[in-house]
Amino acid sequence: MIGVAIGQFIPTVPQTLSKFEYANVSIPVAILIWLMIYPMMLKIDFSSIVEATKKPRGLIVTCSVNWLIKPFTMYLIAAFFFKFLFQSILPVDLADEYLAGAILLGAAPCTAMVFVWSHLTKGDPSYTLIQVAVNDLILLIAFTPIVAFLLGVSDVFVPYDTLFLSVVLFVVTPLVAAALTRRWIVKSRGIGYFDNVFLKKFDTTTVVGLLLTLVIIFTFQGDVMLNNPLHVILIAIPLILQTFLIFYIAYGWAKKWRLPHCVAAPAAMIGASNFFELAVAVAIVLFGLQSGATLVTVVGVLVEVPLMLTLVKIANKTKSQFPKE
Numbered sequence: 001m002i003g004v005a006i007g008q009f010i011p012t013v014p015q016t017l018s019k020f021e022y023a024n025v026s027i028p029v030a031i032l033i034w035l036m037i038y039p040m041m042l043k044i045d046f047s048s049i050v051e052a053t054k055k056p057r058g059l060i061v062t063c064s065v066n067w068l069i070k071p072f073t074m075y076l077i078a079a080f081f082f083k084f085l086f087q088s089i090l091p092v093d094l095a096d097e098y099l100a101g102a103i104l105l106g107a108a109p110c111t112a113m114v115f116v117w118s119h120l121t122k123g124d125p126s127y128t129l130i131q132v133a134v135n136d137l138i139l140l141i142a143f144t145p146i147v148a149f150l151l152g153v154s155d156v157f158v159p160y161d162t163l164f165l166s167v168v169l170f171v172v173t174p175l176v177a178a179a180l181t182r183r184w185i186v187k188s189r190g191i192g193y194f195d196n197v198f199l200k201k202f203d204t205t206t207v208v209g210l211l212l213t214l215v216i217i218f219t220f221q222g223d224v225m226l227n228n229p230l231h232v233i234l235i236a237i238p239l240i241l242q243t244f245l246i247f248y249i250a251y252g253w254a255k256k257w258r259l260p261h262c263v264a265a266p267a268a269m270i271g272a273s274n275f276f277e278l279a280v281a282v283a284i285v286l287f288g289l290q291s292g293a294t295l296v297t298v299v300g301v302l303v304e305v306p307l308m309l310t311l312v313k314i315a316n317k318t319k320s321q322f323p324k325e
Contacts, residue, residue, distance in 0.1 A: 036209040037115040039202035041178030058263040065250040065271040066109040074106025081238040101296025110273035112170035121265035247272040261322035265315040
């Protein structure tokens with residue numbers, strides 16, 4: 001609630017921060033996400049990436065759940081709630097807009113924050129990088145036709161500047177920076193110093209960055225919560241159910257295939273979380289800034305971090321159920 005309070009009582013803070021935005025990506029949030037991702041990238045031993053590509057099962061789980069299951073379960077769950085269960089509360093036009101926003105979220109699996117969730121579940125950083133990279137390649141091809149099919153429209157606009165900027169900011173840049181840092185430290189001080197001393201300097205960076213990100217998000221979106229409390233709750237219900245459903249489908253599948261936990265947890269997290277920058281940008285272009293579709297994508301931002309932290313806790317508590325790595 002700190003973020004909401006800042007947004008309400010010190011409105012100059014969100015007004016100032018909102019000026020620092022490019023291609024629908026908030027630069028302050030991008031910096032914090034970068035700081036969260038960088039420590040994980042430091043742990044990537046690039047020789048292990050080749051080995052990761054020889055283990056396709058984790059990739060099969062991730063890609064199948066993200067692109068063959070998630071968009072369609074989101075459509076069914078959202079349609080059930082917005083068009084049927086809540087029909088006495090929501091006007092038909094507004095229910096259609098809410099459904100459209102949910103579809104956009106369902107067709108945009110996460111890119112950046114997966115590295116954070118993987119780090120918090122002690123996921124394999126090299127394999128997570130491969131999972132994210134493959135997922136981003138599929139996103140370039142599959143997002144438009146899936147959204148067009150489920151929305152029943154043919155002129156879906158994909159803001160490629162948002163898409164490419166996010167990939168460069170959250171994958172390429174921290175990866176290159178971490179690779180150069182790792183090479184320099186190992187060469188000058190040795191791998192023992194790097195593993196036992198240097199990496200430990202970043203132990204709290206991810207948690208602090210995550211908390212600050214959460215505060216900024218709620219600072220930006222406090223008005224949404226206060227002005228539309230009932231609708232925020234109505235929207236959040238199907239989004240929460242979808243998140244848990246997708247997580248357990250992927251996590252259960254990985255468990256059945258006896259994948260190690262360091263692969264299973266990130267595989268489940270990618271599908272459970274969303275590429276909300278992309279979803280928000282497309283919603284604004286297709287339906288307008290004040291539309292119900294855009295409101296749904298914003299609520300998706302609000303509920304995602306608390307939800308994903310809950311899933312991180314579940315994943316960590318059930319680690320013993322997976323084969324030892």
